Amino acid sequence: MTPVSSHSPHGRSPLRTVQVLGGGNAASGAHVRSLAAGLVARGVRVTVCAPADADHTYGFTGTGADHVHVPRSSDPGSVAALRAACTDADLVHAHGLHASFRTVLALSGRRTPLVVTWHDRTHADGPRGHFLRVLERRVVKAATVVLGTTSALVDRARRTGARDARLAAVSLPGTRTPPGPEDPDRLRPKIRAELGATGRPLLIAVGSLERRRGYTTLLDAAHAWSRLDPVPLVVVAGEGQLRGELQRRIEDEELPVRLLGRRDDVSDLLAAADLALLPGRSEARSPFAQEALHARVPLVATGAGGIPELVGDAAELVPYGNARALADAVVRLLDDPDRRELLKERGTRQAATWPTEDETVAQVLSVYDELTRPRPLA
Known part of the structure; x- marks a missing residue:
C-alpha cells in the first residue's frame, strides 16, 4: 500500500485535524477513538471536540489526541467553543447530524475542508422530521466530502445535494473488555x-x-x-x-x-x-x-x-x-x-470481508490527503 502523507498542505508541519462528536452513540464514539488512535500513530495531530463525559467513556486523550470540551447542541456556547477549537485546523471531520450541523455553523466564512460521516439515519416524524431534513440539506451542501457507512446513506446524501458522497470503511474497534484468562x-x-x-x-x-x-x-x-x-x-x-x-x-x-x-x-x-x-x-x-x-x-x-x-x-x-x-x-x-x-x-x-481498523484509518487519511494537497497553479 502506498504510504499516505500526514503532512500539512504547506508541507511544514504535521497535518492537524479536528474530530467533532456530539456525544454520540456507542458506534460513533468507538469509531472516533479508533480513528484518533490510528491517525496519531501516523503522525497526524488530532483534537477531539466532544462533551467531557464522552472523553471519560471513550478515552480519546489516551490515544495521544487532545480533547476540547464542547457542550452538546442544547448549550448556546457550543458553536463558539467549536469555532475556537477549529481555528488552526487543516481539516475538520464531524460525525453525526447534530455535530455536523454545529460544525457547519462554526466554520462559516472559512475555507477549511469539512468531512462528514453519517453513521446512521435519524428517524423522526412530523415537525421534527422536517427540521432534521432541513439540517441534512444544510450539512451535505456545506461538506466537502460526505462519508456514509452504508450504500443507502451514501445514496441519501447524494439525493439531498452532496457534491461528493462516498462509502466509508468502518471497522469494529476493539471496544469490549477482552475475555479474561479463564478457559x-x-x-x-x-x-x-x-x-x-x-x-x-x-x-x-x-x-x-x-x-x-x-x-x-x-x-x-x-x-x-x-x-x-x-x-x-x-x-x-x-x-x-x-x-x-x-x-x-x-x-x-x-x-x-x-x-x-x-x-x-x-x-x-x-x-x-x-x-x-x-x-x-x-x-x-x-x-x-x-x-x-x-x-x-x-x-x-x-x-x-x-x-x-x-x-x-x-x-x-x-x-x-x-x-x-x-x-x-x-x-x-x-x-x-x-x-x-x-x-x-x-x-x-x-x-472476514469487513475492513480492519488499519484499513479504515488508511481510507480516511487518503481522503484527508486528497482534500489538503496543494493544488497546482493554473
Missing part, C-alpha cells in the same frame, strides 16, 4: 448459571432501552417462546428510558426475559449465548451484529437499515416490528442445529 469452556457454563440459563437456551440482545431498538416487539415474541420446553431465557444488556415500562410488562405477563442493565462483559455474554437478537431499526453498521458474527453466535435481526448489507446471508432476517416472524425464526433455529452451524460458518466468512 472459555469453563466460562460459558459459569455465566449461564449466573444468569439462570442452565439447561435452557440463552438468547441475548444488546442496546439502549429505546423505542427504536424494538424491545416491545421482542417482548411480544417472548410469549411464543414461553410455550417451549425448556423455556429459553432472553437477556437484554442495556439501559434507558424504557426500562420501567419493559420491566412492568415482563412481570405482569410473566415473560422469560431479564433486563441486565449496562454491562461491560458483552463479549463474555455472547460467548455463553445460543442466539443473538437484533430486533430494532435504524442500525447502520451495528457493533452488536458484528460482534455476534465474530463470536460465531447465530444472529436473528431485522432486515432494516444497513443490516442486510452488513451481514449478507450470515443471519436470519425478519421484518421490523413483526413479532410473529421474530418468534418463528428463533423457534426454527433452536430446532435446527445444522442451520445454526451453517450461520456460524457464514458469519466467519462475512466478518
Whole structure:
C-alpha cells in the first residue's frame, strides 16, 4: 500500500485535524477513538471536540489526541467553543447530524475542508422530521466530502445535494473488555448459571432501552417462546428510558426475559449465548451484529437499515416490528442445529470481508490527503 502523507498542505508541519462528536452513540464514539488512535500513530495531530463525559467513556486523550470540551447542541456556547477549537485546523471531520450541523455553523466564512460521516439515519416524524431534513440539506451542501457507512446513506446524501458522497470503511474497534484468562469452556457454563440459563437456551440482545431498538416487539415474541420446553431465557444488556415500562410488562405477563442493565462483559455474554437478537431499526453498521458474527453466535435481526448489507446471508432476517416472524425464526433455529452451524460458518466468512481498523484509518487519511494537497497553479 502506498504510504499516505500526514503532512500539512504547506508541507511544514504535521497535518492537524479536528474530530467533532456530539456525544454520540456507542458506534460513533468507538469509531472516533479508533480513528484518533490510528491517525496519531501516523503522525497526524488530532483534537477531539466532544462533551467531557464522552472523553471519560471513550478515552480519546489516551490515544495521544487532545480533547476540547464542547457542550452538546442544547448549550448556546457550543458553536463558539467549536469555532475556537477549529481555528488552526487543516481539516475538520464531524460525525453525526447534530455535530455536523454545529460544525457547519462554526466554520462559516472559512475555507477549511469539512468531512462528514453519517453513521446512521435519524428517524423522526412530523415537525421534527422536517427540521432534521432541513439540517441534512444544510450539512451535505456545506461538506466537502460526505462519508456514509452504508450504500443507502451514501445514496441519501447524494439525493439531498452532496457534491461528493462516498462509502466509508468502518471497522469494529476493539471496544469490549477482552475475555479474561479463564478457559472459555469453563466460562460459558459459569455465566449461564449466573444468569439462570442452565439447561435452557440463552438468547441475548444488546442496546439502549429505546423505542427504536424494538424491545416491545421482542417482548411480544417472548410469549411464543414461553410455550417451549425448556423455556429459553432472553437477556437484554442495556439501559434507558424504557426500562420501567419493559420491566412492568415482563412481570405482569410473566415473560422469560431479564433486563441486565449496562454491562461491560458483552463479549463474555455472547460467548455463553445460543442466539443473538437484533430486533430494532435504524442500525447502520451495528457493533452488536458484528460482534455476534465474530463470536460465531447465530444472529436473528431485522432486515432494516444497513443490516442486510452488513451481514449478507450470515443471519436470519425478519421484518421490523413483526413479532410473529421474530418468534418463528428463533423457534426454527433452536430446532435446527445444522442451520445454526451453517450461520456460524457464514458469519466467519462475512466478518472476514469487513475492513480492519488499519484499513479504515488508511481510507480516511487518503481522503484527508486528497482534500489538503496543494493544488497546482493554473
